[in-house]
Amino acid sequence: MKHFLKNLLLFAFATLPVMLATDLLLSRWMKASNFPNSVVIADVMGGSIDADIAVFGNSRAMTGFDPAVCDSITALSSYDIIAAGGNFQPHSIMENMYFRHNRMPRAVVQFIDSWWFVSGLTYNHTNSYLPWMTDREFFKEALRLGPVFIVDHSIPVLRYHSTRIWSDNGKNIKTYKGHFVYKKSSFNPEARPDSLIFVRSLPLERQFREQIARMKACGIKVVLVYPPLYRTFSPTKKAEREMDRFYGGIAEEFDIPILDYRELDLKDDPTKFIDEGHLNKDGARILTDTLSKDLLRILGR
Amino acid sequence: MIFTSYIFLLFLPLVFCLYWFVFGRSRRWQNILIVAASYVFYGWWSRRFLVLIAFTSLFSWVCGLLISRLKSSPKTAWMLSLLNIIVNLGILFIFKYYNFFVTSFADVFLGGDTHGLLLNVALPVGVSFYTFQAISYTIDIYRGKAEPTKDIVQFFAYVSFFPQLVAGPIERATHLLPQFGHDRKFDYGTAVDGMRQMLWGFFKKVVVANECARYVDYVFANYNSLPGYILILGIIMFAFQIYGDFSGYSDIAIGCAKLFGIRLMQNFKVPFLSRDIAEFWRRWHISLTSWFKDYVYYPLGGSRCGKAGIIRNTFIIFLLSGLWHGANWTYIVWAVYNALLFLPLILLGRNRRYLGTIAQGRAFPTAKESGQVLLTFTLFTVGLIFFRSPDIGSALHYFRDIFPLGLETIGTSRHIDISMGQLLMLLTVITVMNIAEYINRDREYGPDLGRVRSRAVRWGIYIILVIAVSLCFDTGSNPFIYFQF
Numbered sequence: 001m002k003h004f005l006k007n008l009l010l011f012a013f014a015t016l017p018v019m020l021a022t023d024l025l026l027s028r029w030m031k032a033s034n035f036p037n038s039v040v041i042a043d044v045m046g047g048s049i050d051a052d053i054a055v056f057g058n059s060r061a062m063t064g065f066d067p068a069v070c071d072s073i074t075a076l077s078s079y080d081i082i083a084a085g086g087n088f089q090p091h092s093i094m095e096n097m098y099f100r101h102n103r104m105p106r107a108v109v110q111f112i113d114s115w116w117f118v119s120g121l122t123y124n125h126t127n128s129y130l131p132w133m134t135d136r137e138f139f140k141e142a143l144r145l146g147p148v149f150i151v152d153h154s155i156p157v158l159r160y161h162s163t164r165i166w167s168d169n170g171k172n173i174k175t176y177k178g179h180f181v182y183k184k185s186s187f188n189p190e191a192r193p194d195s196l197i198f199v200r201s202l203p204l205e206r207q208f209r210e211q212i213a214r215m216k217a218c219g220i221k222v223v224l225v226y227p228p229l230y231r232t233f234s235p236t237k238k239a240e241r242e243m244d245r246f247y248g249g250i251a252e253e254f255d256i257p258i259l260d261y262r263e264l265d266l267k268d269d270p271t272k273f274i275d276e277g278h279l280n281k282d283g284a285r286i287l288t289d290t291l292s293k294d295l296l297r298i299l300g301r
Numbered sequence: 302m303i304f305t306s307y308i309f310l311l312f313l314p315l316v317f318c319l320y321w322f323v324f325g326r327s328r329r330w331q332n333i334l335i336v337a338a339s340y341v342f343y344g345w346w347s348r349r350f351l352v353l354i355a356f357t358s359l360f361s362w363v364c365g366l367l368i369s370r371l372k373s374s375p376k377t378a379w380m381l382s383l384l385n386i387i388v389n390l391g392i393l394f395i396f397k398y399y400n401f402f403v404t405s406f407a408d409v410f411l412g413g414d415t416h417g418l419l420l421n422v423a424l425p426v427g428v429s430f431y432t433f434q435a436i437s438y439t440i441d442i443y444r445g446k447a448e449p450t451k452d453i454v455q456f457f458a459y460v461s462f463f464p465q466l467v468a469g470p471i472e473r474a475t476h477l478l479p480q481f482g483h484d485r486k487f488d489y490g491t492a493v494d495g496m497r498q499m500l501w502g503f504f505k506k507v508v509v510a511n512e513c514a515r516y517v518d519y520v521f522a523n524y525n526s527l528p529g530y531i532l533i534l535g536i537i538m539f540a541f542q543i544y545g546d547f548s549g550y551s552d553i554a555i556g557c558a559k560l561f562g563i564r565l566m567q568n569f570k571v572p573f574l575s576r577d578i579a580e581f582w583r584r585w586h587i588s589l590t591s592w593f594k595d596y597v598y599y600p601l602g603g604s605r606c607g608k609a610g611i612i613r614n615t616f617i618i619f620l621l622s623g624l625w626h627g628a629n630w631t632y633i634v635w636a637v638y639n640a641l642l643f644l645p646l647i648l649l650g651r652n653r654r655y656l657g658t659i660a661q662g663r664a665f666p667t668a669k670e671s672g673q674v675l676l677t678f679t680l681f682t683v684g685l686i687f688f689r690s691p692d693i694g695s696a697l698h699y700f701r702d703i704f705p706l707g708l709e710t711i712g713t714s715r716h717i718d719i720s721m722g723q724l725l726m727l728l729t730v731i732t733v734m735n736i737a738e739y740i741n742r743d744r745e746y747g748p749d750l751g752r753v754r755s756r757a758v759r760w761g762i763y764i765i766l767v768i769a770v771s772l773c774f775d776t777g778s779n780p781f782i783y784f785q786f
Contacts, residue, residue, distance in 0.1 A: 001321060001487045003489055004492050004493065011760060014760055014764070015763075015767060018764050018768070019767075022768055157771040157772060158771040158774060160771075160772055161771060161772060
């Protein structure tokens with residue numbers, strides 16, 4: 001038995017340096033890869049974003065906002081930092097890093113919906129953070145996401161499990177200021193998904209308020225945006241009332257505008273969606289066109 | 302709890318340490334620990350179905366004792382043995398087949414109206430495995446092949462032993478039960494061999510099967526818009542997926558049992574190296590095929606009756622095997638297809654031509670053997686279209702869509718959501734698995750790393766396997782296929 005345990009321990013010691021070296025190589029490779037998440041985080045951490053308008057939010061902002069359209073209409077520079085984020089909890093890491101390393105934007109377009117305060121690792125696509133977890137500053141920021149996240153994202157090599165790095169990095173996806181055309185998924189326009197509820201989290205809501213207060217204190221114009229969802233995919237009446245009350249309260253408290261595109265014409269057009277919850281390239285162009293014109297008005301240009 | 306979860310990586314060392322360091326001197330306490338650990342292992346998935354396992358174990362144990370005491374009254378003993386079979390099959394029927402038969406009945410006689418007739422129950426994981434173990438126990442006692450155990454803990458350990466509880470191998474009372482009655486001593490060689498076998502099992506499940514699954518799931522979800530050659534590749538990948546998945550699980554289970562000084566039976570013997578379909582079924586899911594052979598086929602007369610009897614028995618065996626896999630017509634068609642492949646061999650008396658391993662005493666198989674292996678693999682793989690499809694209609698459409706092959710579209714467009722890099726990676730790991738298993742085709746499992754004298758080389762291979770498993774480790778989306786059976 002002693003011999004067995006001694007050999008197990010020896011094997012663990014022999015494995016550790018190889019695992020660490022492999023992890024280091026993988027992290028470097030991922031950081032330099034062309035996968036959109038890596039490109040965006042590298043831009044954020046590298047301080048190379050020089051944007052007048054920054055777009056925050058979850059996957060609806062990732063697919064629904066096209067910086068090229070916004071730039072051409074507003075004659076300002078925009079950047080979509082969503083590719084690296086999930087819902088508010090992990091996304092706040094990116095927001096903090098963005099403000100720490102890059103020029104302050106003039107405006108932040110904050111996409112909102114009923115999922116924004118969902119917590120838990122399943123809903124927050126945090127795999128994109130893996131290569132940066134070796135960065136002390138990023139790690140310290142990520143500590144807020146809890147011990148499970150830290151352990152899951154810190155064990156050498158094992159932390160890359162199921163990230164599909166082999167497939168994701170070979171696709172040569174073109175990113176433009178954080179935006180990329182999301183792959184088409186199977187979408188059945190006639191299917192009726194479950195009605196949505198508004199997920200609440202008091203600590204996250206408090207943190208969200210603090211974040212908005214900070215931005216306001218820096219003189220950043222914050223705009224809340226309700227994106228359109230396909231008609232079959234909508235919150236329950238109760239959830240909608242609750243959501244309107246909450247975000248309406250925030251808008252009133254901080255005196256910020258809400259742009260509501262939930263009833264935009266395209267919500268009935270399946271050719272403008274990747275799936276029930278995400279706009280495709282054409283849908284994003286239409287939404288960004290409308291949004292940019294409203295932004296010009298709000299920014300007084 | 303499943304093997305491919307973080308919690309199992311903590312659970313196993315904890316149980317191992319308690320087993321050898323705390324309870325190492327008491328066989329009884331070791332058995333109690335095994336039962337407790339097994340119930341925790343199973344309860345992690347569903348606590349309420351623990352009652353079902355406990356009931357199955359208790360009922361079969363009592364039946365076993367009564368049967369042995371009633372040897373002077375064979376008729377009563379036979380009735381008791383039958384009662385245990387009925388109770389266990391009844392459990393299996395209610396949870397697994399009731400809704401299927403009611404739906405099929407309603408389709409034929411009630412115009413498909415099943416209102417108020419269906420049961421809203423989940424299928425308990427592993428129910429097909431542990432009920433079969435419980436059934437074989439009383440049959441073996443009735444036949445005088447096994448002695449009943451008076452120790453209830455031993456019997457509970459036999460039914461619920463966690464490494465093989467949810468997906469086999471389906472053990473026999475004559476093999477596994479006595480092991481819980483003997484003192485177990487830690488053996489370095491066995492433990493190391495168990496660790497190696499587990500590592501190889503993880504490689505097959507996590508690296509081969511899970512990676513194939515991504516490709517296969519995509520192909521079967523979009524088969525009507527993909528060219529034929531992709532569909533062919535999809536079904537070949539499924540053959541390797543199901544093999545990697547199930548034989549991988551078996552290797553982990555057998556390796557894990559070795560750590561506790563318990564030997565489980567071999568469940569796969571390089572089936573993809575079979576030269577005909579009869580040899581294939583002797584090498585694939587051995588614990589199930591031998592179970593059916595011993596408890597159904599031979600009692601029906603086996604191949605010692607007339608040709609009509611052989612045909613009947615063969616169909617019964619394959620149909621039961623198909624139904625065992627699930628309550629769906631696709632499994633029944635799959636079973637009939639395999640029975641039709643098997644029948645000519647048994648009717649012509651050619652079903653036992655290949656009892657040894659391929660290329661014995663040679664490095665490579667002959668051209669004839671290679672052709673036979675390829676043909677057997679192809680025949681088996683074609684049947685898998687039914688096995689993998691959700692219904693018969695989808696399976697037939699899959700067949701139809703294979704032609705035309707669409708070879709002219711190779712390289713001209715991206716048909717599938719998988720990069721060339723990943724496809725190459727996938728083919729590489731499949732090749733590695735097959736080469737390793739071919740080289741060691743006479744062994745219990747995969748690569749015989751114990752023969753590699755240089756520790757540096759041996760450990761280097763272990764580390765490569767550990768890293769490959771770590772990178773592909775997926776705790777959620779790919780549970781073992783055989784859990785559903």
